[in-house]
Amino acid sequence: MSQARVMASSPFKKKGELAPPRKKLKVPRLFIFLCMSPWLFGILFFTAYPMVSSFYQSFTKFNLIESPKWVGLENFHRMFFEDSDFWLSLKNTVWISVISIPLRIAFAMFTAWVLTKPKRGKNIYRTIFFLPSMVPTVAATMAFTYIFNPAYGPINRMLETIGIKEPPFWFLDPKWSKWGLILLGLWGIGDTMIIFLAGLLDVPTSLYEAASLEGASGWQSFRYITLPLMTPVIFFSTVTGVIGSFQYFTQAYVASGQVNDYSHSMYFYATHIYFSAFRAYEMGYASALAWVLLVITLLCTLVILKTQKRWVHYPNGSLFK
């Protein structure tokens, strides 16, 4: 839907009736090959070969120095039955996904919806809302761990001023650290919000007018018009959210470095892969972890895809038209 909107505003319009008879052109094969070659070699060197290679390595013991030694399914056995860090990272990742994906969608929807309201000043507000998503992740994370620090960060002082007696210790408290990360994520909602905003602006105003003539309340027109028409965007954000949350790394890594996360409350799946590969140099085991990640993401995506018939409404057929 959002694509269609930009297309429609594109400066080029088709004039079907004036189209000249198409001359049969010889397909310039060499040109096509040359043009595609950066991508083609890229996919060979940086995707296809590495995929095959890491698949093989996931069945080996490999420390970069000696050559890989075949161990069969041992890596997977170790992962599921011996590695408590695997389960910890999985638990943390699932926890943060389950909380933050719906929260992000709701917040993106809310901020986008608020942005459609005013007649004046729209652009200023949009700029402000979008801005945080541009801030480099490392800088944003450092800023959050600093300002949310209970001892010298100003946020808790503000919370105390507005009457919260004992504000949480945020990143310093294993029970609250993930909430700190979630807030950090919500702060950078900008790019998701823009997609929601484009979706909201696509909803034909005539529908709202009809609803208000019929005497529908604001909530009703949101529930029965906006929400169904937004389901493709919600669907898209859920899928990218699931894929993204299993690769959630930088914020957690930087934050745990800043506050010395002794209890591993910010130890996520991608962190576990990183530590296995580049700290312990267990490349085989890390590859196995990566493949399990791929399988988990694929399964989640498939499940969401399966359910989409039940709740996703495409006004003109499919989103991927």
Add this chain to the structure above:
Amino acid sequence: MSTMTLEAREKLEAQSREARRRKKWDNFLHMVGNHSLLIALSVIFILPLYLVVVLSLMSKGQAETRSLWPHPFVWHNYITVFTAVPFLKWTLNTLFVSLMGTIGTVVSSVPPAYVLSRLQWKGRQTTFIILLSTMMLPGQVTMIPVYIIFSRLHWIPSFLPLIVPSFFSSAFSVFLLRQFFTSIPDEISDAARIDGCSEFKLMMRIIVPLAKPAISAIALFAFLGSWNDFFGPLLYIVENEDLWTLGIGLNAFQGIHHVDKNMMMTASALFMAPVIIIFFFSQKVFIEGVTLTGVKG
């Protein structure tokens, strides 16, 4: 209507005046409500940035007192940061990697996007689907073998692993460009072809100039993508301090001796500044880019 008495008509008019006034009042209340909500949200979004700037201007002692306003303003922090840590070097390193990465992405993404959108050939659809599916592939799956390739080439630590891959097309950029190229009418190409224009010339002289907005969008995304990148540098340049980028340097900040904590916010502010400035000048390109593809680079 003609049978209506004057009195009744006046009454009716007064009623509609009243209704109009009430509606105006309602609209006004709505507007006030909306703007208060928007302003409240704006304050929340701005607050962390405000605090970073404010903290970056405080003295070391004051920065640890949870204050909300610098007293006195220590503008000198912004000079000290360059001497306390090799901030200039980190900036130049980041800039170099980002610029090279941007050039690589643009140069290597335009041709595939052109061929995928402006020419008909067998296997085009399949190629496009493969391209889309690589966008969904988690980087962790390919990360280790790619690391091994670079280490066999003895490219670690160096900038090469951060720059070279960008010369092999970015799926996201190809996708964005293709979306835009598709919207350019075929008649333009046909006319040029009939005039005997070669396919390469057609791409460079006609389509590329027309696609300037899309090309600036991918350039911008590529630049910011590498400016903000942390994971790549973490893998490939961490071992050599001379190659550190801003992200790596900043993350290592607290381990560096003789550096005060408030300086961390000064450095963060300087790290954010270019991105924010770029954003203010290129907002439109940006937001259109995000809406065109549904994702950020």
